[in-house]
Amino acid sequence: MTSAEAPNGTGIARLRLLWKLFRDERQNPEPFYRALAAESAIDLNQRYGLAQTNVLDIGCGPGWYAEALRQHGATVVGIDGSVEALTRADPPITGLSIGDATRLAFPDASFDGVFCSNMLEHVNDPEAVINEMARVLKPGGWGYLSWTNxxxxxxxxxxxxxxxxxxxxxxxxxxxxxxxxxxxxxxxxxFAVHIGPTLRFMRNHPQISVHRVEPRYWPWARPITAIPLVREVLTWNCLVRFTRQDI
Ligand SMILES: C[S@@+](CC[C@H](N)C(=O)[O-])C[C@H]1O[C@@H](n2cnc3c(N)ncnc32)[C@H](O)[C@@H]1O
Known part of the structure; x- marks a missing residue:
């Protein structure tokens, strides 16, 4: 099992490191995704506290995020639609299984947190994924949804x-x-997943309370996510943080 160091802070040095890893991503994806996973896990632990929580990673790929979240004490189940993706890590990461993000095989309100990174643009029914994320979250539970718009x-x-x-x-x-x-x-x-319609759907969703929308890689530029059209280009990767509200 390999762990990665999270890039430091939110400034230029972090962006430079991420850009360097991203440029090699096609040939050598693991360092880029492990660095992002380590960073996301630290962020989520600081916001919500991961110890002794139950987290679902949807579209988990090889499980680099699941593994990083576990390092903060979460119990993580990962699901992905591709066996090839699930077994790509060497050695394969455990606790992952085959599943369809648009029809999750979990009961309502069964997770404290639901994480979904860079999968939404790979399904032809993104709203079904969002419905499922809300359904399996416990009331008050956190959701993390990021995708390349x-x-x-x-x-x-x-x-x-x-x-x-x-x-x-x-x-x-x-x-x-x-x-x-x-x-x-x-x-x-x-598939073409835009920011405007996705945010509208989430903000009108009876079980979802959207807390924060930010460009995942430059969160300091958050105001651009409020500007129609501009946000569709400059956000690069949109991150929506939300909670499941009581109904
Ligand atoms: C770009 S990868 C993202 C992997 C990981 N979450 C990350 O951020 O590095 C997208 C993943 O979504 C998976 N996927 C696509 N459609 C899916 C579906 N309907 N249900 C579950 N997984 C799906 C793919 O198999 C792939 O592993």
């Missing part, structure tokens, strides 16, 4: 920056010039 500079994943040509022409032109991407094909494993 479509008009982010990284929103097209392999086909960046063709997403700026829109969902109809962007993927077509990309494939015409470069052939199909190795993964994250639009309409199959990648």
């Amino acid at each position: 479509w008009y982010s500079p990284h929103g097209g994943h392999h086909m960046n920056p063709y997403q700026y040509l829109g969902t109809r022409w962007g993927p077509r032109l990309y494939e015409k010039r470069h052939g199909p991407p190795p993964d994250n094909r639009f309409g199959k494993e990648l």
